Amino acid sequence: MEANNLIEKIKSRKSIRNFIYKKIDNDTIGAILECGRWAPSGRNSQPWKVCIVSHPTVKRLIAEQSKYGGIIESAYLNFVVFLDLERGYDRTKDILAMGAFIQNMLLAVHAKGLGGVWIGEILKNKEKVSEIFKLSPEKFELMGVITVGLIDEALEKKEERERRALEEFIDWF
Amino acid sequence: MEANNLIEKIKSRKSIRNFIYKKIDNDTIGAILECGRWAPSGRNSQPWKVCIVSHPTVKRLIAEQSKYGGIIESAYLNFVVFLDLERGYDRTKDILAMGAFIQNMLLAVHAKGLGGVWIGEILKNKEKVSEIFKLSPEKFELMGVITVGLIDEALEKKEERERRALEEFIDWF
Numbered sequence: 215m216e217a218n219n220l221i222e223k224i225k226s227r228k229s230i231r232n233f234i235y236k237k238i239d240n241d242t243i244g245a246i247l248e249c250g251r252w253a254p255s256g257r258n259s260q261p262w263k264v265c266i267v268s269h270p271t272v273k274r275l276i277a278e279q280s281k282y283g284g285i286i287e288s289a290y291l292n293f294v295v296f297l298d299l300e301r302g303y304d305r306t307k308d309i310l311a312m313g314a315f316i317q318n319m320l321l322a323v324h325a326k327g328l329g330g331v332w333i334g335e336i337l338k339n340k341e342k343v344s345e346i347f348k349l350s351p352e353k354f355e356l357m358g359v360i361t362v363g364l365i366d367e368a369l370e371k372k373e374e375r376e377r378r379a380l381e382e383f384i385d386w387f
Numbered sequence: 388m389e390a391n392n393l394i395e396k397i398k399s400r401k402s403i404r405n406f407i408y409k410k411i412d413n414d415t416i417g418a419i420l421e422c423g424r425w426a427p428s429g430r431n432s433q434p435w436k437v438c439i440v441s442h443p444t445v446k447r448l449i450a451e452q453s454k455y456g457g458i459i460e461s462a463y464l465n466f467v468v469f470l471d472l473e474r475g476y477d478r479t480k481d482i483l484a485m486g487a488f489i490q491n492m493l494l495a496v497h498a499k500g501l502g503g504v505w506i507g508e509i510l511k512n513k514e515k516v517s518e519i520f521k522l523s524p525e526k527f528e529l530m531g532v533i534t535v536g537l538i539d540e541a542l543e544k545k546e547e548r549e550r551r552a553l554e555e556f557i558d559w560f
Binding site: 219220221223224225227229244245247248249251252253254256258260262263264265266267268269272298304306307309310311312313314315316317318320321322325332334337347357358375376377378380383384385386387 | 392393394396397398400402417418420421422424425426427429431433435436437438439440441442445471477479480482483484485486487488489490491493494495498505507510520530531548549550551553556557558559560
């Protein structure tokens with residue numbers, strides 16, 4: 215059933231950190247971005263900006279700002295996602311919208327049969343990452359790097375993913 | 388194609404504000420929550436808490452805290468979503484995870500053929516909403532209310548949704 219297809223995709227998505235280096239075509243990249251584009255945001259402010267990075271030299275500069283630089287460099291593509299602070303209107307709501315935006319892109323990556331991981335650790339160097347792209351840190355705040363590539367199934371561990379049981383975080387009224 | 392199914396669902400989801408009052412069964416509610424449950428979060432902290440509200444008296448109390456109270460009351464179901472501050476570790480990353488969590492639930496609502504709207508305006512009264520559920524505002528911070536119901540197609544306007552063009556927010560490197 216159609217509903218179950220989407221729900222299974224949501225449930226089966228997981229972080230992928232091992233990639234085979236192979237070009238991802240522009241149509242695929244466009245489809246992933248298009249999913250981000252349709253994310254909801256408060257007052258429809260759409261406060262996002264994305265730098266799409268495939269050039270090895272630029273990847274190297276980003277990689278230097280994270281302890282997961284090896285993953286960033288080994289993937290064909292990195293989406294460097296910023297909050298456009300001038301488009302935003304309420305910090306909590308803007309960041310929630312950015313989370314929805316990133317999740318839509320991660321789901322699209324998974325739907326396309328590719329793998330990706332959302333790197334948040336790099337936020338410790340967010341100003342330096344803005345500067346790589348000549349973006350003012352006062353105008354564009356780094357929200358995360360989404361690393362995307364062809365999955366290296368041989369290296370990817372088949373480990374169980376863990377989540378809290380539903381009962382642990384819900385209450386009925 | 389399977390990928391296009393998910394991508395079409397992501398692109399076709401929209402806010403629904405007119406509902407037919409009809410019971411939503413527990414299996415459907417469980418499937419929506421299950422999609423939230425598999426959202427990614429930094430350090431896998433899973434900092435979410437959800438109060439599931441279908442009782443009219445409780446809905447009324449929530450409705451009183453929002454100018455969109457009419458929507459809240461007319462929907463069969465409301466998911467009142469909180470950030471569990473003690474499980475979180477970094478405010479920006481925690482809120483991003485909450486955005487991914489909410490978006491997964493909204494997509495599941497859409498996949499199930501139901502409609503919903505993410506109400507953020509109620510955050511102006513977030514402490515009062517926490518108190519309705521006897522939750523300490525120091526421990527649980529309201530992130531949004533997701534109102535869910537059967538779509539009233541006759542009342543729902545077929546208006547065009549608007550998003551910025553891709554070219555407006557992307558750069559290639």
